[in-house]
Amino acid sequence: MARNPDADNAPVKKEIESPTSKYDAEKAASFKVVGSRPARPDGMDKVTGKARFGADMVMPGQLVGLILRSPHPHAVIKSIDSSEAEALSGVKAVITRDDFTPNDDHADVLYNIMAREKALYEGHAVAAVAATSRAVARKALKLIKVDYDILPHVTDVDEAMSPDAPVLHDNIITRGVSPTPTKPSNVVARSEFGHGDIEAGFAQADEIIERSFKTAATHQGYIEPHACVANVGTDGMSELWCCTQGHFHVRQVCASLLGIDVSRLRVTASEIGGGFGGKTTVFIEPVALALSRKAGRPVKIAMTRDEVFKASGPTASSSMDVKIGVTKDGRITAGYGVFRYQGGAFAGAPADFGAMSAFACYALDNVKTEAYDVVTNRPKGAAYRAPGAPMSVYAVESVVDELAARIGMDPIDLRLKNAAKEGSKSSYGPKFGSCGLVETLEAAKAHPHYSAPLGPNQGRGVASGFWFNFGGETCSNLNINADGTVTIAVGTPDIGGSRASMCIMAAEELGISYDKVRAIVADTSALGYNDTTEGSRVTFSSGMAVIKASQQAVTEMCKRAAMMWDIPAEAVTWEDGYAKPSGPNAGDFEPLSLAEIAATAGKTGGPIAGHHEYNADGAGVSFGTHIVDTEVDPETGKVDIIRYTVVQDAGKAIHPDYVEGQFQGGAAQGIGWALNEEYIYGDDGKLQNAGFLDYRMPVASDLPMIDTVIVEVPNPGHPYGVRGVGETGIVPPLAAIANGVSAAAGVRMTELPMSPPRVLKAIDDAKVAAE
Amino acid sequence: MVQVTLSGTIQQAAGGISTLEIEAKNIRQLLNALEKLCPALKPELEKGGIAVAINGTIYRDDWFQPIPEDSEVFLIPRLAGG
Numbered sequence: 090m091a092r093n094p095d096a097d098n099a100p101v102k103k104e105i106e107s108p109t110s111k112y113d114a115e116k117a118a119s120f121k122v123v124g125s126r127p128a129r130p131d132g133m134d135k136v137t138g139k140a141r142f143g144a145d146m147v148m149p150g151q152l153v154g155l156i157l158r159s160p161h162p163h164a165v166i167k168s169i170d171s172s173e174a175e176a177l178s179g180v181k182a183v184i185t186r187d188d189f190t191p192n193d194d195h196a197d198v199l200y201n202i203m204a205r206e207k208a209l210y211e212g213h214a215v216a217a218v219a220a221t222s223r224a225v226a227r228k229a230l231k232l233i234k235v236d237y238d239i240l241p242h243v244t245d246v247d248e249a250m251s252p253d254a255p256v257l258h259d260n261i262i263t264r265g266v267s268p269t270p271t272k273p274s275n276v277v278a279r280s281e282f283g284h285g286d287i288e289a290g291f292a293q294a295d296e297i298i299e300r301s302f303k304t305a306a307t308h309q310g311y312i313e314p315h316a317c318v319a320n321v322g323t324d325g326m327s328e329l330w331c332c333t334q335g336h337f338h339v340r341q342v343c344a345s346l347l348g349i350d351v352s353r354l355r356v357t358a359s360e361i362g363g364g365f366g367g368k369t370t371v372f373i374e375p376v377a378l379a380l381s382r383k384a385g386r387p388v389k390i391a392m393t394r395d396e397v398f399k400a401s402g403p404t405a406s407s408s409m410d411v412k413i414g415v416t417k418d419g420r421i422t423a424g425y426g427v428f429r430y431q432g433g434a435f436a437g438a439p440a441d442f443g444a445m446s447a448f449a450c451y452a453l454d455n456v457k458t459e460a461y462d463v464v465t466n467r468p469k470g471a472a473y474r475a476p477g478a479p480m481s482v483y484a485v486e487s488v489v490d491e492l493a494a495r496i497g498m499d500p501i502d503l504r505l506k507n508a509a510k511e512g513s514k515s516s517y518g519p520k521f522g523s524c525g526l527v528e529t530l531e532a533a534k535a536h537p538h539y540s541a542p543l544g545p546n547q548g549r550g551v552a553s554g555f556w557f558n559f560g561g562e563t564c565s566n567l568n569i570n571a572d573g574t575v576t577i578a579v580g581t582p583d584i585g586g587s588r589a590s591m592c593i594m595a596a597e598e599l600g601i602s603y604d605k606v607r608a609i610v611a612d613t614s615a616l617g618y619n620d621t622t623e624g625s626r627v628t629f630s631s632g633m634a635v636i637k638a639s640q641q642a643v644t645e646m647c648k649r650a651a652m653m654w655d656i657p658a659e660a661v662t663w664e665d666g667y668a669k670p671s672g673p674n675a676g677d678f679e680p681l682s683l684a685e686i687a688a689t690a691g692k693t694g695g696p697i698a699g700h701h702e703y704n705a706d707g708a709g710v711s712f713g714t715h716i717v718d719t720e721v722d723p724e725t726g727k728v729d730i731i732r733y734t735v736v737q738d739a740g741k742a743i744h745p746d747y748v749e750g751q752f753q754g755g756a757a758q759g760i761g762w763a764l765n766e767e768y769i770y771g772d773d774g775k776l777q778n779a780g781f782l783d784y785r786m787p788v789a790s791d792l793p794m795i796d797t798v799i800v801e802v803p804n805p806g807h808p809y810g811v812r813g814v815g816e817t818g819i820v821p822p823l824a825a826i827a828n829g830v831s832a833a834a835g836v837r838m839t840e841l842p843m844s845p846p847r848v849l850k851a852i853d854d855a856k857v858a859a860e
Numbered sequence: 861m862v863q864v865t866l867s868g869t870i871q872q873a874a875g876g877i878s879t880l881e882i883e884a885k886n887i888r889q890l891l892n893a894l895e896k897l898c899p900a901l902k903p904e905l906e907k908g909g910i911a912v913a914i915n916g917t918i919y920r921d922d923w924f925q926p927i928p929e930d931s932e933v934f935l936i937p938r939l940a941g942g
Contacts, residue, residue, distance in 0.1 A: 264904075265869035267876060280868040280937070309942075366942020441868055441937045460868075472942035518867055518934035519913035559920060559939045624941025706919050806917070816941060 109560065109706045110633055112805045117741065121665075122597040123809060126746045129589050130607065131360065140360040143316030143332030148387035151318065152181055154380050155226040156373070156390070157216040157233050158400060159208030162466040162774030163242035163255060166208055166235060169216055173232040179225035182384035183233070185216045189379065194345055197435040201469045202346075202375050208237065209257055209434035210466050211775045212399030219380040219388045242466040242774035246431035247408050249275040249465045257434060257464050275464045277436040282444050282517045283457035290423025290455030294414025296495050302484040304823070304841040305767035306406040306431075308398060309473050310758070310786050313362020315401060316391035319377035323385070327354045331374050334364040334582050335621025339374055340613045346375045347382070354378075357612040358582040365584075365758070366472030367402055369621050398779035402471020403768060405430040405438045407480040411447075415492045421507045423455040424448045424516070428481050431463045432470035438462045439470075439477030442557075445517035446478035446820070447485045449555040450504065450526055450712065452513035466774055472623060474755065475556045475816035479762065479823050483841065486552040486824030491837060500551050500828075501534045501714075509555075509712075525738030525802030526553060526712035532798050533714040538734045546721050547731060548832025553714045554820025558629065558813040560705025561620035565634035566611070567595060569642055569697040573684025575599065577635055578611035580619030581627045585815055586747035590628045591635045593743050594809065598639035600666035601683055617702050625813020628743055629804075630705035636808055641699035646686045649693040654678045707806020708813060713737030715756065715821040719829035726849030728764050728830055734796040740804040740812030748814050753795040755818020761787045762819075763826040767842050785844075864890065864933045870910065874898040887912050888923035890933065911938045 117123075134140040159166075171183040186205045192198075199205075204213045216233050220226035241255040248254055256273050263270050265279040291297055317331035327349065333339050336358040344351045361368065373390040381388040392401065412425045426447050432438025440460035448456050458481075493500040508526050515521055530553065533539060543549060566578040577591050588608040596603045620626065647661040650668035654661075660675035661668050667680035690697050718731040735752040742748040765785035769777040778784045803810025823841060831837045834848060836855040861881045866874055874880075875898065882897070884890035890912065895902050904910065911920045913934040919925050920938055927933060 265872040267872055278869045279872070281871060282867045282936075364942075369942070439940075442939075445936070472940060474942040476940065476942050518865055518936055519918065520916045520932065522916045556941075557918065557939050559918065559941065561920065624939060626941070704920075704922055706922060706925070707917060 109703060110806060110808050112803050112810050113808045116808065117803065117810055120597060122593050122603055123741065123743055124745065125593065125603065126744060127589065127603045129586060130592070131583065131588065142313050142362050143359045144391040146318045146330040146359065148318055148320055151387040151389050152219040152221060152384055153223045153226045154217060154219045154377050154388040154390035155230055156214045156376060157230045159204060159211060159213040159215050161208055161237055161239050162211045162244070163240040164208045165206065165238035165240065166204060166215060167238055168236045170234040171216060174218060174229040177225065177229050177232060179221040180218060180229045181221065181386060182219040182380045183216060183229065184376070184379050184383060188383065189346060190348065192346055195342055198342060198371065199346055201435060202372060210468050212396065212468060214376065214400065217376045217380055219384045243275070244465050244467055244770045244774055246406055246429050246463050246465065249431060249463050250429065250461065257466065261436070261464065277462040277464060280441040280444060280460040281457070284514065285453070285455030287423045287425050287455045287457045291414045293416065293422040295417045296492060297412065297414040298488050298491050298495065299410070299412035300488055300839055302409045302411065302487065302839045304407045304480045304483060306403045306467065307762045307766040307768070308403040308784065309363070309365035309367035311363025311365060311367055314392040314394060314397045315368070315373055317374050317377050318387055318389040319374065319381040320387040321378060321382040325349070325353055327378060329354065329356045329374060329378060330359055331356065332359045332361045332368060334361070334368045334584055334623060336582065337580060337613050337619050338369070338621045339371055342371050343375045343378055347378055355612055355614045358610050361582055361584055365474050366476060366623060369472050369623050370402060372401055394781065395779045398784065399776055400468055402469055404473035404476065405432045405470050407443070409481060409484040411484040411488050413488045413492060415496060417496055419496060419498045419503045419506045421451055421453055424451065424453055424485070426458045426481065426485060428458065429461040429463060430477065431465040431467065433467040434464055435469045436462060436464065437470065442477035443481035446555055447481035448516035450509055450553045451507045451516065452509045453516060456516045458516065474758065474819040478554065478556060478820045479759065482552070482554050482820050483823035483827060486821070487827050490550070490828040501530050504553055505530050521710060523802060523805050524710050524712055525800050528800045528802055529553065529712055529714040529736045529738055532800055533716055533736045536716065536734055536736065536798065538716050538732060538796065543718060546723060546833055548719055548829045550717050550719065550825040550827065550829030550832060551714065552821040552824035552828060553712060554817055556625065556711050556816040556820060558708040558711055559624045559626055560630045560708045561624070561626050562618050562704050563630040563634045564617035564619055564702035565631055565638050565700065566616065567635060567638040567642055567699040569646070569683065569687045569690065571687055571690065573605065573682070573687045575601070575606045577606065577608040578615060579608060579631045579635070580611055580616040581622045581631045582610050584622050585751055586744060587627045587631060590632060590743040590747065594632050594635050595639050598636050599643065599683060600664065625711065625815040626708060629708050629807055629811050629813050632743065632811060633705060633807055634701040634703065637701035638699035641701065642697055645697050646683065649686050649690065649697070650681045652693055653681065709740055709804030709806055711738055711812050711814060711817040713817045713821055715825040717825045717829045719826060719833050721830060721833040721848060723852060726845035726847070726852065728843055728848060730760055730793055732793055734798065735818060736798040736800060737814060737817055738800040738802050738812060739814045740807065741801055741810035742799050743809065743811060745799060748799055749797040751814045752797045752818045756795045756822050757787060757792055759819050759822020760792065760826060763823045763841055763843060765842050765844055862927050862931045862933050864935065866935050868937045870901060870904045870935055873900050873904050875900065884927055886923065886927055887919060887925045890927060909938050910935050
């Protein structure tokens, strides 16, 4: 529903507290289940192959769906002739752009899942086929004739911003600049953040360093390719099984693109083989639904790895300039950064988040950042853990590291001297509430890793990072079963262990053991709308909903006990899983356990359940500090990660194993981003390394055991003090590793990835410059 | 009255204004007042691409969140994540 601009006198909802909930320090002091490390409920199925992922669903009469993709990075699609394909025996449906009507609400999504006037990147979908076998479908794709008019292309962000660059969209007029441009360009928007007077700040500085940096686009690298099965029934009821981080979002978008009621589409999220932000949108799902609708049979589409690289959503590449001034005693007087991100063929590169995050670790009087969202002939980017932040923080933390060396100050001391803390004005505006950056820096400095000796050709890097975290729309149910067990239904796909965390929080609140509680991810017909699993929001938001649902169930169980005892409900308390009479006039009754109350629920009023639906606010910000030791081979430029320690504020670790896993996973992905991972484009605008043989992700043998330190500065906006932990872990690694490699190689590294040829060239160039 | 600071693309859309004072008791009233004060902001606000920070707490969607008197309010890009 749109806002009514005339409704100035709308009532203020006085009863809403801000934030959504308050930290309960008394309860936190006596946790019995929270903080334990039970075995993950999904672990056995995943290691034995029983878990059902996106491609594991089979429906009766299912067809194979394949997608025809553009071989050109930029081309007008003059015509598509699918008549021969349609005539092929075994082909049940062929769809093109003509099978989707224009959609103002999701115009870019529609254009991305099926090209319209132009193909905007190599791999852009132009048609799709549903057939009785893969062989027939592949043959049919070859029979589709697409007449292209090839256009000049651009894949580099700086080149795309130049005035003579090929323009992708005639309707992109740069927002955020004055005067408003009269011609279209590839620059979608310019954003600006900051406060103070940076020129005055730089005038106060004793040392100023200004550098330019570049980072390559990387892919989230989830092991499971996108896959789905769609079935549009003859009665108009549709079902979709897919691997996704947000099946409610998938339902909303697909229903809109296909022009059907939301209530007629039921989406079930499969187990997910990694997402990291890359499965927060749709790619193949609307295509499968459209094929199924046309064919009248279920259709499965599963991307190949080649398709995942070329036609899902990698992260942005960047080009950045950073300038920082500091006094001799280590006070940062001003910070300035320009962050240019390309996010593929459509608007939405996370440049603004990069600009907002860049200096977030510092309490600065003078700071200014500019962000540019740029389109290029690459696949449309998707989120990737803390979208936009790792790159900008890499640039800023590299310069901070260099400044520390310049003034002869320990790099952690320099960060501590300028660290953001509660009450600090953030570089993007609002003041910080309770936060734990200082605690992570102090813990890092005290860690044995930080003072361990280094060997030859080794260098130590340190960097801090930040992510906002948020809550969002959330709805959960909790059912007390007749045998005293408990079932939780959440609407947020479990991508990082959230089912275990939900069970722990329910067990804590209900006063029962963890193994009595099981959580499922319910389909879209079973719960109210849930925002996607993203933004490090699930343990915070769904967890709080589960806590509130548990409390509702406890209230009801106390009421049932009171009925059995014939005393007022107010005279019953809940303690360690038992209803107990409380107060001088409550009487003397044997406590009733949850199981006993559940067993008679049918006779005391019916099923006992709790539910909670809300829009969660009050997610606390998250900071982390990483230490890494690197070793550079001066002859080959190869970098080895010798030792790595992650220190991060979790607020409260509900299941410490999972928290540590998030820390380690962020570091591992950051190591790949820093050292090897890179979308490599040829002059022809085509991706050169669309496979795991040539796109070099780190494997176990590349990594040391990643040590972790969980700092717990409670989030005042959550009853247990939880902060999201899923994203901050990938923010510091790029900078920490670059600082370590720069120290080991004796030359400042300003471009990622720091692959062997690039490191070797930097060393050789430095030698030449020194001579 | 609350002091509102604009950032991101909306600052330029508002004609380069970075701060303004607005009478608003909740987020919905704030957005409506902003739209009336700076009609050029309407497309930005209607796109839903903003979040409102009140005294340090960021709200993505909460029209009726109260804004206490003398609050520090920022309009920032709507947060997303991975």
